[in-house]
Amino acid sequence: MTDRGNQNGRRRHGAGWWLAAPLLLAVTVVVACRAADTDALTPVPQFLAFLPWLLVPTVAGLLLALLARWWTGLVWAVALLGLLAWFIEPYGKSRRPDGPPLASVRVLTSNVEFGHAAGALAAAVRRERPDLVFVQECEQTCDAVLRRELGRAYPHRVADVAAGSHGSVLLSRFPLTPAEGVDGTMAMPGAVADVRGRPVRLQLAHPMPPLPGRTGPWHRELGRLRDLAAGRGRTPLVLAGDFNASQDHAAFRRILDTGLGDAARLGGHDRTPSWPVRTAPPFGAQIDHVLLSRDFSVRAARFLDLPGTDHRALLADLTLHGRPG
Structure with missing residues (x-):
């Protein structure tokens, strides 16, 4: 035995x-x-x-x-x-701008999954009343819905509408001047907003996902977003969208290392998953972000569930600060 x-x-x-x-x-x-x-x-x-x-x-x-x-x-x-x-542990440190408060800015970013959640997004925008709306995967039908439902409240827009996942739209209550976007497989348009007389650079982010065996485009497009952030000079920047990357990806951390802060992180939601919605929030990854230059502070941030998409939308309440002195 x-x-x-x-x-x-x-x-x-x-x-x-x-x-x-x-x-x-x-x-x-x-x-x-x-x-x-x-x-x-x-x-x-x-x-x-x-x-x-x-x-x-x-x-x-x-x-x-x-x-x-x-x-x-x-x-x-x-x-x-x-x-x-x-x-x-959260990557990046909290920081506060030195200048006086200049304006409150509410930002919403949402991947509407081939336009399927366009109607739900329009309803959320009417309810939450953001000043800036960054929309990814907005094809022709999605664009028509946003024009019809939100055109009056958001008269300023920059759009690059295309089929499938390739289209993007940026809506604003503030006057916009088109700016050169970032080259990518999917549209990443840019603009300059006039916020109480201060120019603010807006850039929509939607690089390719890191598909198995095809991570090259993902690396390159995140690198281009990093280059834009590094070359912004003293102009305030809001860089928002579906980055297809989390804080655990080196290519994403290099964007943060240019001096940008993550609104979800600064708003107390550094590990709240935004994708895939079928398993989030118990299980998932945070790949939807609102990144900000040091000219902004974050008052609050929260994720919204929209039917029709595999991403959760991110809503961030910001304060734009003037330059000190």
Whole structure:
């Protein structure tokens, strides 16, 4: 009985080792890329989007290592948990503008998924009354709905309407001057708004998603958004839309490193998922953002559920500050 019990114990320990090691190894690859500040290649960018959820396989690996009495694996799992906890902390620091308050600005960004949620977006805009509306995946039918439902309240617009996911529209209560947008597979138009006599650069973001095996366009288009943010000079900037990237992607953090702040982060919702809506908020990734230059402070931010789209809309209440002195 003793020998048979020892054999059964060894089998359990061996099975625990063989199950724990692949789990911990997979998580280690993703965490190592996060630590090295690289998005690497497929499937790392896809896993990085859901970095907090890697706690689940890590804890499973820890329990299996404990069951197998595999002490090296146990230490490995504890180290991974510590690194994950470190990286899950919000990226970027809070900051306050130095100048006096100049104007309140409410911003709404929404990916309407091939235009399916255009009607729901129009209803939300009438209810929430944002000053600026950034709309992604707005095709011809969506554009017609927005013109009909919101044209009077939002007389200023910059649009690049196209089929499928390629169209984008920017609506404003403030006077707009068209500006050169960012080149991308999907439309990313830009404009300059006149906010109480102060020019504010507006840029819609909708880079390609990091499709498996095709992350090149995603990297390049996020890089172009980074270049725009870095070259803005002293002009206030609102960069908003579906970035197809979270704070755990190095390409997105490089945009923040130009001095921009994330409105959801500054409004206390740094890890609130915005996609996919079928599993958010319990499970998902925050890939819809409103990014701001230091001229803005954030009073509040919240996510809205709109029927017809796989993204949650983001509403941010901002204050534009004048220059100090």
